[in-house]
Amino acid sequence: MNDVQILEAVERYIRGEMNPDERLYFENLRKTNTEVDQLVVEHTLFLQQMNRFGEWQKFRSNLHDVHTNLTETGKINSAKLTGKAKVVYLWNRYKRVTAIAATIAGVTALTVSSLVTTFNPAPENAKVKELVKKVNDLDTKTKQLDTKITNADKKNNKKPIMATPVRYNGTGFLIDAKGLMITNAHVVKNSRNIFVQNNKGEQFKAIVVRLDVARDVAIIKIDDDNFKQFPSLPYGIRKTSSEIAEPIFTLGFPKNEIVYGEGYLSAKTGYNGDTLSCQIAVAANPGNSGGPVFNHNGEVIGILSAKETDAESTVFAVQSKYIYQALEELKKNSLYQHTKMSAKSSVSGLSKVQQVKKIQDYVFMVKGD
Amino acid sequence: MKQEINEQALLQGLARNETKAVETIYRENYNSIQALIINNNGSADDAKDIFQEAMIVLYEKVRSGTFELNCQIKTYVYSVSRRLWLKRLQQLNRYSAPVENLEGLVPVEDEIEAHEQRNLEFDMMNKAISSLGEPCKSLLEAYYLQKRNMQDIAASFGYTNADNAKNQKYKCLMRLKKIFFSHYKNGTSDE
Numbered sequence: 001m002n003d004v005q006i007l008e009a010v011e012r013y014i015r016g017e018m019n020p021d022e023r024l025y026f027e028n029l030r031k032t033n034t035e036v037d038q039l040v041v042e043h044t045l046f047l048q049q050m051n052r053f054g055e056w057q058k059f060r061s062n063l064h065d066v067h068t069n070l071t072e073t074g075k076i077n078s079a080k081l082t083g084k085a086k087v088v089y090l091w092n093r094y095k096r097v098t099a100i101a102a103t104i105a106g107v108t109a110l111t112v113s114s115l116v117t118t119f120n121p122a123p124e125n126a127k128v129k130e131l132v133k134k135v136n137d138l139d140t141k142t143k144q145l146d147t148k149i150t151n152a153d154k155k156n157n158k159k160p161i162m163a164t165p166v167r168y169n170g171t172g173f174l175i176d177a178k179g180l181m182i183t184n185a186h187v188v189k190n191s192r193n194i195f196v197q198n199n200k201g202e203q204f205k206a207i208v209v210r211l212d213v214a215r216d217v218a219i220i221k222i223d224d225d226n227f228k229q230f231p232s233l234p235y236g237i238r239k240t241s242s243e244i245a246e247p248i249f250t251l252g253f254p255k256n257e258i259v260y261g262e263g264y265l266s267a268k269t270g271y272n273g274d275t276l277s278c279q280i281a282v283a284a285n286p287g288n289s290g291g292p293v294f295n296h297n298g299e300v301i302g303i304l305s306a307k308e309t310d311a312e313s314t315v316f317a318v319q320s321k322y323i324y325q326a327l328e329e330l331k332k333n334s335l336y337q338h339t340k341m342s343a344k345s346s347v348s349g350l351s352k353v354q355q356v357k358k359i360q361d362y363v364f365m366v367k368g369d
Numbered sequence: 370m371k372q373e374i375n376e377q378a379l380l381q382g383l384a385r386n387e388t389k390a391v392e393t394i395y396r397e398n399y400n401s402i403q404a405l406i407i408n409n410n411g412s413a414d415d416a417k418d419i420f421q422e423a424m425i426v427l428y429e430k431v432r433s434g435t436f437e438l439n440c441q442i443k444t445y446v447y448s449v450s451r452r453l454w455l456k457r458l459q460q461l462n463r464y465s466a467p468v469e470n471l472e473g474l475v476p477v478e479d480e481i482e483a484h485e486q487r488n489l490e491f492d493m494m495n496k497a498i499s500s501l502g503e504p505c506k507s508l509l510e511a512y513y514l515q516k517r518n519m520q521d522i523a524a525s526f527g528y529t530n531a532d533n534a535k536n537q538k539y540k541c542l543m544r545l546k547k548i549f550f551s552h553y554k555n556g557t558s559d560e
Binding site: 003004007008042046047049050051052053054055056057058059060062063064065066067069070075076077247296342343344349351353 | 386388391392395396399400403414417418421424425428487490491494495499506507510513514535536539542546549550
């Protein structure tokens, strides 16, 4: 018997799948051969742990499903904190910090602003390529001509939107269940009309609600009656920065369907020590811009934004904390002041396949013209 | 008396991870735990977290077979959640005032300790499995967690026959056990 067969026998013995003869033979073997005996003991413990782990995982995912289910049907009141309760909560939590922070902030702001004006280096970005996909210019021009012709033909036709050619493609992902999305500023900044398309091919109209070109973050909102709001998001947005060597994965639309990529966080800063972003090693192509970067818990740790042109799989991502900043700015607009993002991911602990299955409906292709 | 029988049935359902039982316990207890957490410096997300932890404690307890219903499910879940939340607050240094409403609590210290130990072990297993990489991870999960048979696995992972799959599984398993036991003997999940 070789090792593989011995292990198989041990497993069958532990599970009680042996017939009486086999069992007798095996028990004799166990008595005479201490190595086999040792293996049985060790493997019993291992299988026990494994089984319990499996059941625990199943139970946790069941709990999560139940929670989503009950929230959807309104049987439990897991509404987000609103109005007064939230203010009280935040005040209780942060009152000491607020006081100290206010004093420090004043001094720091003055110092930093003077330093920045003195030391600000000239921007040098030629070696970094933004991963927005520009659809072939020639193609565009022919299409534009086409459009002009058709438009001239049917001046009264009220559907010019669908005929506009797409010039930029990128990726975006939801940050709240009601249709607010994050993408890169460079994906949408030159576009007049924006559409987002999910993995099922359904297309919705979207509008830019906040554009921050310096940080390369844009918030867009799906503004379409056909869009059905989600009950909640399966992933959270990480508030703190991540550790080097953490495994990560990305989802994006470099082609017409969603594409998965896997890699790791390679540096905490981006191109030339840029502290806004971080560096990841993953395969990325034009069209991946604006896509989410997840860690193994399924938390968003960044927004994939650019890659270095003369190095393979050196990709940069805007750190996720700037999503919070962008949202804070947006909240000054009263329309959005109740928007809340979660830092907790409900898919943590699931297998990668399950995570992606649950996440992919929340990642969209962003198209602009 | 009737209520007691009901609760017994619920717990048995819970031990088998039956969605209906889980849902009933969830529905009847969630709101009060959420109120507890939110009134004590927590958010809705914290509430969900703590409540689910408490559900796991209850689940492990009924599964261990030693659970005697000497109090209502409600009291038990409340006691566990309260204790877990106090611990969490202390860890975060957000501990301000003691969580009130002390009456009707049952002692749960031992369970929570056992629960933390188990969490540590599961975390260890989780890390060990994740560090294997593919195809080992999926292969072992398919066999040991989803309990699929070898023929089926060989077909879906593209092995020419079950023996090839078995050999591959054996190699993966040896790696997993090595990683797992090295952590297990150290008694910690640190790398």
